[in-house]
Amino acid sequence: MTTVGSSLRPKASRARGSAKAGGASWRHRLRRDWPLLAMVAPVIVLLGVFHYFPTLGNVIAFQDYSPYAGIRGSDFIGFANFERMFSEPAFWSALLNTLAITAFQLVFYFPVPIFLALLLNSVLSVRLRTLVQGVVYLPHFFSWVLVVSLFQQMIGGAGLLAQTLRSNGYQAVDLMTKPDSFILLVTAQSIWKDAGWGMIVFLAALSTINPALYEAAAADGANRWRRLWHITLPGLRPVIVLLLILRLGDALTVGFEQFILQRSAVGGGAAEVLDTYVYYQGLLVGDFGYGAAAGLFKGVVGLVLVLLANRFAHLVGEQGVYSRS
């Protein structure tokens, strides 16, 4: 969501304080700026300890890691963990599941916030818009546990749907434990939870489109559909491309909590994604080096995907996630 772009661009022209933009000595600047550095310090320390340090800890992917020996005491075994991983059918199945779910959500989830935003944008009553926004943003603030609980109560084996079917003499269905339709279920959950929230960016983009464009188009005889096609959609294009890129860059992450919560109900065949695979192989089985290898694979491929997607965005002339500086 965040455009890293403008923040990385040089701001040197707006040198602060006295006019010593380039001239102030290091020592002088330290004396002037130490309170600022002290303010940033806690965050940097926390990121160092809980983000950068563990990142280095990924070396155990190349080790026969033993918790008792630690990183220093464990033997390096090169790429053996990775070789084992690539020969493991369970790993490929998790990878395929992840990609399938991403592709499915790209087709069936991605357009929903755009559609909702277009629909809501065309509602003229401000009060009605505020009401709808207030309601549809809400599920974004629920935890996945809560969302899964609610779905279970609605369409699960003991849920409202099954209960209604049963009392009317039909066969009850339990949509929460069906591996075949699991991909539909998780997409529906994602839409329920986050489609409304995803709308917010599109609404913002819509509000920046100059209304005079619509009036001019109408004067030229464009009907509402042509105005949508020639004004609204081009106005949304940068945001759509940006979010599409972010989604593609995140193709290997489909949401850990949602899957770990439902894995036991539908079984690993359908619900195993890379994140849950890492969790089960690494922590529950206790095979740390192997789990770290799978996690590292995911991290590195994810990073490459983000960079590639961004390069692609520049090629098609959009600003992308971060700009070339």
Add this chain to the structure above:
Amino acid sequence: MTTQPVTLPRRLTRRRSEEETGRPVWEEEPSFLGRLSKPVVLGLVILLVTFPLYVVVVTSLSSTEAVTRAGGLVVVPRELTVAAYVQLLSGGVVTRALLISVVITAIGTFFSLAITVLAAYGLSRPGSLLHRPLLFVVLLTFLFGPGIIPSYLVVNSLGLINSYGSLILPTAVSAFNLIVMRSFFMGIPGELIDSARIDGAGEFAVLSRIVMPLSKAVVAVVGLFYAVGYWNAFFNAMLYLNDNNKWPLQMVLRTYIVQEQVLPTGAGGVTSTGIGLAPAPSLAIKMAIVVIAIVPVLVIYPFIQKHFTKGVIIGAVKG
């Protein structure tokens, strides 16, 4: 166009003005289908969100007999009672988990907000020493995550397993929130800050007396994001807490609602009459747990909702 037959009712002949409808004069009137489909779709969307919440709340407030008669979840409220809540909140697993969640959320939010405000301000003064490399350190965290296993090992080696610190420290900083706040701070006119500095204010004074009072909206939004994050945190608890007695509410929710395990006896759900005789907790009690997990979000939500668009767009579009 001007010679409409006078016999038709006025509303069919006269084009309603822009003041009346909010619709620009050049725009065509919606077709019958358009007029119909919009409320239907939007109504359906609202219903999809609110109906499950409604059913859960009504069931949690229903008596055991009403639940039995409905054969499960209750849609039509009858015989309302707060018995389930009284039972849950009079000590036991849920009460304890609720307390833990509230305290973790309060402490965590305060801590996260404090360090985020400080860092956002520290990185928002253009041209200050090292601010670009430090900003880069923050931004780089967007590109990759350290992975579950190495994170676990670090938390483990710091001795945080089974401690409440493991629920707060690893996720205390959100780079996203930090950038949102920094963008907001950078939008504050530099002249304002310079004038305070001329009056002799140090950085801390500038932050607390000038910047903070101007940034209430963004602080509220970021605070809500952190609070919701801590309240909803389930992953850290699952990973780092082996001790059931330290579970926050989300873990209780998972164990007793999603996994449908039976509440331990004497835990506010069931009165134990002997081993193996404890009945499954009633549906009303289960739904009351769900409601307890929702309520705090519902309570703070309306106060902060109006700031969302502003706060989120700053972070998402401008960067």
